[in-house]
Amino acid sequence: MNEATRRLITAIHNNPRQIVLVTAGAGAQALADLLAVAGASRTLLEALVPYSAAAFADFLGYTPVKYVAPDTAITLAGCALSRARQLAPDMPVLGLACTATITTDYPKRGDHHAHIAVWQPETVLLYDLYLEKGVRSREEEERLISNLMLNSLARVMGMPESLPVDISLADTLTTTETDFVHLARQLINRDISHFGISADGRILTTPPAAMLSGAFNPLHEGHIQLAQAASNFLGIPVAFECTAVNADKPPLPPETLLSRMAQFAGRWPIFAGAAPTFVEKARLYPGIPFVVGYDTAVRILQPRFYGDNRQSLLDALSKIQAHGNSFLVAGRLGDDGLFHDTNDLDIPAQFTSLFHPLPAELFRLDISSTQLRLQPNT
8 A cells, every 4th residue: 555545544533424335346446445544444434345236235225227327436435334324323414326347358349338336425526437458457447446535535524635537538437416315494484385306316396295294303104104004005205204394393494304304315216395384385285195093194183283273273284185185094092092093083074085084904013103213223
């Protein structure tokens, strides 16, 4: 290892950010370099090399259309970020991923290329590299890609140093950075009403087909199972929405909002909205089902949340109905030992069509969100 590489990695190890690294096809040298310099335990939470198709799909959660592609690299980095948050929930973390195809022991018909992504709660950084074929050895291509991975870490960590990357005129290197911070600030300031982030890091502006809203502090298995069951029942994808502006609390600071949204990186689409009530959500996302738990449905139907005015409650339900929305309600075992569903809700007669039960055989989790939050590793 040369001195410039050692200095850069030492600076990376001295940075407070911790990482999960995932690489396939190339980039293993970057991992070896990180481990070769003292202090790696301060930086590296976990490293994975899902080299086979089965291992790759297992980590990603599905079989990608293309294993070596920009969106695949970003999704890998998102999954790595989600994993990093699980391993170090109170630390600044990021996910680093590389997927590549380079020189091997047989001629390749396609391009030699690599896609490197770094996903942290605030940004997604992507490098797309296409190499001229036949001019470098495998070791040379591996070193170039690994240097680029180390440079990507240095860039997101705010370091001025970088390693040499031998790019010729016949090669192509493009850099794309997506900034979520300005969107979060616009949302908190009410300059925009909502935005979303897809599993592969794209900005979403079109409302989802169905939505499960919550604080997600933290995201837990109950949320995931409920969304999956609702999606299976409805036959449409269910997106998550983190409520950034609450009715009786200050707005979430942008960094808190983005930290909560980062829990979904690489796995599910997550929206953030400035609509604290379901009346406002209906205006923002007309025509879609809202997936809720039984306890939330009870609160929706209680006049005390409408200034203890039953007419205000009826007016709110009327507006939700007029926007074409509905509620899919998951039942829950109550403190009385009985399972409660829509049959136990005090629904005004004219709004019974607003509330639909999610069959208990599809979803039943006999524990509250509060209890789930108190459990370790959820």
